Amino acid sequence: MKISVFGSGGWGTAISVLLNSNGHDVTLWSAFEDEAARLRQNRENPLLAGVKIPDEIKITSDADEAAKCAELAVMAAPSFAVRSTAEKLKGLLSDGCTVVCISKGIEQTTSMRFSQILEETLGDGVHIASLSGPSHAEEVGRGIPTACVVAAKDQDVALTVQNVFTGPRFRVYTSTDIIGVEMGAAFKNIIALCAGICDGLGMGDNTIAMLMTRGLSEIAELTVDLGGRKETLAGLAGVGDLIVTCTSRHSRNRRAGVLIGKGVEVHEAMRQVGAVVEGYYAASAAHELSQKTGVETPICDEAYKVLYEGKKPTDSLGALMSRTPRPEDSGYGGWSLE
Numbered sequence: 001m002k003i004s005v006f007g008s009g010g011w012g013t014a015i016s017v018l019l020n021s022n023g024h025d026v027t028l029w030s031a032f033e034d035e036a037a038r039l040r041q042n043r044e045n046p047l048l049a050g051v052k053i054p055d056e057i058k059i060t061s062d063a064d065e066a067a068k069c070a071e072l073a074v075m076a077a078p079s080f081a082v083r084s085t086a087e088k089l090k091g092l093l094s095d096g097c098t099v100v101c102i103s104k105g106i107e108q109t110t111s112m113r114f115s116q117i118l119e120e121t122l123g124d125g126v127h128i129a130s131l132s133g134p135s136h137a138e139e140v141g142r143g144i145p146t147a148c149v150v151a152a153k154d155q156d157v158a159l160t161v162q163n164v165f166t167g168p169r170f171r172v173y174t175s176t177d178i179i180g181v182e183m184g185a186a187f188k189n190i191i192a193l194c195a196g197i198c199d200g201l202g203m204g205d206n207t208i209a210m211l212m213t214r215g216l217s218e219i220a221e222l223t224v225d226l227g228g229r230k231e232t233l234a235g236l237a238g239v240g241d242l243i244v245t246c247t248s249r250h251s252r253n254r255r256a257g258v259l260i261g262k263g264v265e266v267h268e269a270m271r272q273v274g275a276v277v278e279g280y281y282a283a284s285a286a287h288e289l290s291q292k293t294g295v296e297t298p299i300c301d302e303a304y305k306v307l308y309e310g311k312k313p314t315d316s317l318g319a320l321m322s323r324t325p326r327p328e329d330s331g332y333g334g335w336s337l338e
Contacts (some may be wrong), residue, residue, distance in 0.1 A: 002070055004073050007029070007030075007081075008045070011103075012102075013137070014138075018141075019074075028060075035061075072100065079105030079281050082117055086118055099118055099127065128157075129161045129178070130182050131161065132182070134146070134245075136248060150175070151174070183226065184233050190300050191212060191215035193254070193277070193279035194215070211246070216242055221296075222293065252275050259273070
């Protein structure tokens with residue numbers, strides 16, 4: 001199949017390498033010609049040092065060229081560029097083309113999920129799917145065994161993507177809960193940032209486990225309010241991605257959090273990480289969604305205050321620990337599947 005990947009960061013590059021190894025004809029698109037030229041010349045992305053980009057993968061900055069040849073398109077742009085990248089593809093993709101979003105996040109200015117942006121921008125002529133799960137680019141690019149879930153409203157679309165992406169080292173499950181998959185993908189980055197902050201403050205394993213568990217409850221409650229299924233958050237796109245993002249040395253969100261916990265200013269911490277820290281943008285979107293829906297998200301709220309209002313992390317931790325005690329299964333923490 002002819003596949004074009006739109007976004008030449010570490011994740012887009014890793015997926016291009018994966019799809020090439022599955023026998024597909026892959027084009028990797030960069031938004032910048034100078035970057036595309038470097039990738040063509042060096043056949044390596046600095047964000048994936050040591051991972052060779054096979055010669056068969058075409059690399060271009062021409063959106064027209066990449067879109068018109070695609071039977072399947074992969075959206076791999078960072079969260080802040082998903083809409084602008086989709087706008088470049090408007091009217092270029094063939095009718096019936098499947099668009100798989102592998103970007104993880106929520107649009108900061110509108111709190112829209114990426115599938116909503118793609119539907120709004122690209123129209124009814126394409127099929128939208130979202131793929132997520134515990135999948136660091138550094139490991140996928142090297143063929144480390146990985147499993148993800150692909151969600152689409154139409155099960156046949158999800159099955160098509162499953163067949164395209166599945167290989168000896170990459171296993172894909174299907175779902176029809178695109179809301180749940182996208183919410184897990186976006187908001188686990190906030191919790192990972194918080195976990196890193198706690199590490200930077202010198203907190204222990206108990207604190208990280210508390211954040212992950214209660215953070216997952218917040219994500220699940222907000223997901224259900226928006227029409228998703230709580231059980232989706234118990235799978236790869238929820239708890240699976242949460243574990244890897246909160247604990248891995250590859251996690252940019254966790255690394256940024258560690259720096260913030262040690263006293264580094266927020267924007268300087270993100271600069272030192274050297275790549276997009278999606279949890280920063282997701283925290284703003286979570287704050288907006290909480291305000292709109294009325295769903296309590298205390299951890300995400302405190303993350304927003306630290307990242308955008310300059311609140312001290314120690315004060316935020318104190319605020320969370322001093323909340324009114326309650327039963328674990330009450331309010332936003334309930335996990336009944338009834």
